[in-house]
Amino acid sequence: MADVLERVTKIIVDRLGVEESQITLEASFKEDLGADSLDVVELVMELEDEFGMEISDDDAEKISTVGDAVNYIKSNA
Amino acid sequence: MKLQGKNALVTGASRGIGREIAIELARQGANVAVNFSGSEQSANEVVEEIRSIGCKAFAIQANVADSDSVTEMVKKTIEQFGTIDILVNNAGITRDNLLMRMKEDEWDAVIDTNLKGVFLCTKAVTRQMMKQRSGRIINISSIVGVSGNPGQANYVAAKAGVIGLTKTTAKELATRGITVNAVAPGFITTDMTDKLSEDLKAEMLKQIPLGSLGEPKDIANAVVFLASDDSRYMTGQTLHIDGGMVM
Numbered sequence: 001m002a003d004v005l006e007r008v009t010k011i012i013v014d015r016l017g018v019e020e021s022q023i024t025l026e027a028s029f030k031e032d033l034g035a036d037s038l039d040v041v042e043l044v045m046e047l048e049d050e051f052g053m054e055i056s057d058d059d060a061e062k063i064s065t066v067g068d069a070v071n072y073i074k075s076n077a
Numbered sequence: 078m079k080l081q082g083k084n085a086l087v088t089g090a091s092r093g094i095g096r097e098i099a100i101e102l103a104r105q106g107a108n109v110a111v112n113f114s115g116s117e118q119s120a121n122e123v124v125e126e127i128r129s130i131g132c133k134a135f136a137i138q139a140n141v142a143d144s145d146s147v148t149e150m151v152k153k154t155i156e157q158f159g160t161i162d163i164l165v166n167n168a169g170i171t172r173d174n175l176l177m178r179m180k181e182d183e184w185d186a187v188i189d190t191n192l193k194g195v196f197l198c199t200k201a202v203t204r205q206m207m208k209q210r211s212g213r214i215i216n217i218s219s220i221v222g223v224s225g226n227p228g229q230a231n232y233v234a235a236k237a238g239v240i241g242l243t244k245t246t247a248k249e250l251a252t253r254g255i256t257v258n259a260v261a262p263g264f265i266t267t268d269m270t271d272k273l274s275e276d277l278k279a280e281m282l283k284q285i286p287l288g289s290l291g292e293p294k295d296i297a298n299a300v301v302f303l304a305s306d307d308s309r310y311m312t313g314q315t316l317h318i319d320g321g322m323v324m
């Protein structure tokens with residue numbers, strides 16, 4: 001599981017076209033990484049595919065930072 | 078052929094306008110998932126006809142108002158075809174009554190099938206289309222959703238709702254290469270309109286400048302246009318195919 005952050009980072013970099021250096025656990029997708037609501041939905045979809053899990057709409061709504069995503073995956077994968 | 082190799086899902090494709098849409102999409106080269114609710118036999122006939130044209134097709138039972146069966150239908154379609162390029166939300170019912178006589182279950186049944194059904198099917202294909210970065214969603218509204226019609230409060234509310242839903246979905250998905258448009262048919266000869274009295278039909282005819290009822294093919298042609306590259310620069314629009322009834 002050590003590479004969760006690495007894999008999440010790669011997806012974010014590809015999807016949002018941001019620099020790897022901008023990605024910290026505190027970084028908010030919308031505030032800091034320039035994502036719009038639809039980008040966040042897509043990110044969650046890609047995380048589902050990458051980690052072979054289903055993230056419910058309710059849970060997805062709570063994911064707003066990189067740390068939220070990493071923690072969710074670590075505790076549910 | 079305008080739709081060579083495209084994959085389509087058409088709801089309510091066992092009869093009437095949906096049947097014609099499914100067959101016309103196939104004539105343009107598309108493979109079609111033929112959704113039905115109760116008419117399995119008719120759906121199988123549509124499948125046979127599409128196969129005889131040389132495209133892939135299969136029949137799939139699902140109530141569009143039920144989210145689990147819609148999810149399952151979309152999953153099966155992706156399994157069979159690999160992609161969904163075109164969704165046509167056509168399934169629809171009527172339960173006509175004067176507002177003062179209309180029962181709550183008549184209201185609910187029509188809103189559930191004709192409006193919620195469009196929402197559920199659209200939501201279910203969106204994930205796949207967003208991944209593809211392309212898709213065409215075509216919603217069958219009705220001209221009475223624009224003009225209003227006595228005796229059809231439930232139906233008109235649903236069909237006007239579909240036009241609003243079309244515009245919002247178009248705005249939400251535009252950046253992902255997905256277009257969403259509606260077709261508003263006028264009076265088209267199908268089982269739905271065969272039920273109407275001769276008096277009422279004569280009355281309607283007077284309101285149609287082009288002087289005749291439409292054929293399912295008239296609607297199918299508009300759907301092919303909206304499903305093809307010819308309409309690439311339009312989204313959120315409602316095409317009136319109604320012999321000039323509402324201008």
Ligand SMILES: NC(=O)c1ccc[n+]([C@@H]2O[C@H](COP(=O)([O-])OP(=O)(O)OC[C@H]3O[C@@H](n4cnc5c(N)ncnc54)[C@H](OP(=O)(O)O)[C@@H]3O)[C@@H](O)[C@H]2O)c1
Nearest residue numbers: 089091092093094113114115116141168169219265267269
């Ligand atoms: N005919 C017109 O003049 C006219 C005018 C304006 C708009 N429209 C619209 O055009 C569309 C098609 O109408 P039509 O005249 O072709 O009607 P139709 O001949 O009565 O056929 C309706 C189709 O919808 C299917 N359906 C009904 N409820 C369903 C459900 N809950 N889930 C899945 N499928 C369902 C039926 O399937 P089963 O037979 O398998 O149950 C059938 O294939 C409708 O949305 C209608 O409102 C029609």
